[in-house]
Amino acid sequence: xxxxEQSPQNLTAQEGEFITINCSYSVGISALHWLQQHPGGGxxxxxxxxSGKKKHGRLIATINIQEKHSSLHITASHPRDSAxxxxxAPNTGNQFxxxxxxxxxxxx
Amino acid sequence: xxxxxxxxxxxxxxxxxSVKIECRSLDFQATTMFWYRQFPKQSLMLMATSNEGSxxxxxxxxxxxxxxxxxxxxxLSTLTVTSAxxxxxxxxxxxVSQATYGYTFGSGTRLTVV
Numbered sequence: 001x002x003x004x005e006q007s008p009q010n011l012t013a014q015e016g017e018f019i020t021i022n023c024s025y026s027v028g029i030s031a032l033h034w035l036q037q038h039p040g041g042g043x044x045x046x047x048x049x050x051s052g053k054k055k056h057g058r059l060i061a062t063i064n065i066q067e068k069h070s071s072l073h074i075t076a077s078h079p080r081d082s083a084x085x086x087x088x089a090p091n092t093g094n095q096f097x098x099x100x101x102x103x104x105x106x107x108x
Numbered sequence: 109x110x111x112x113x114x115x116x117x118x119x120x121x122x123x124x125x126s127v128k129i130e131c132r133s134l135d136f137q138a139t140t141m142f143w144y145r146q147f148p149k150q151s152l153m154l155m156a157t158s159n160e161g162s163x164x165x166x167x168x169x170x171x172x173x174x175x176x177x178x179x180x181x182x183x184l185s186t187l188t189v190t191s192a193x194x195x196x197x198x199x200x201x202x203x204v205s206q207a208t209y210g211y212t213f214g215s216g217t218r219l220t221v222v
Binding site: 033035040041042043044045048086090095096098099100101 | 142218
């Protein structure tokens, strides 16, 4: 069993739809990261959160430390949101356990 | 925010040759950098931790003689894939952890060995 599990693996949405990606983890962590990997491969860090909720533009991330669960929401999705979204949990060695990613395609 | 530059973004090389990938922190000093590898449709896998001025720490199963890491300055770490084989074809990416900016990733290098 992976330390970090994501769902769904693949997601196709119509432009404008509200999108939710889920992440569950089995390790004890102080914070969880959401990353975005563009089709070319480059990775951007979207959020680092340890409790509650964070919002950046149309992106919202929530985390429940007790339930070891986090969600990434995208409101009013757009084709440029098409990417792979990865949740990552840092371990004590300053490294990451990575989820396998959710491949999102937003259709115009 | 922190900027990490990785070069080249893609490279094609012949089997048996060596390829060097650079990872630079542009606006901060990085005593530690991380090198990851990602095969198609798979998650990122940590290869090694690069420490400035000392030997890199390699993850289990990663050949240190094949993947040479040099972290000679506080702003530059290099990964050299020696005697490359087609199975080394992958996406390589570095990251840096910095107290102020958190984790920052390079843009990655897609290596194809033919």
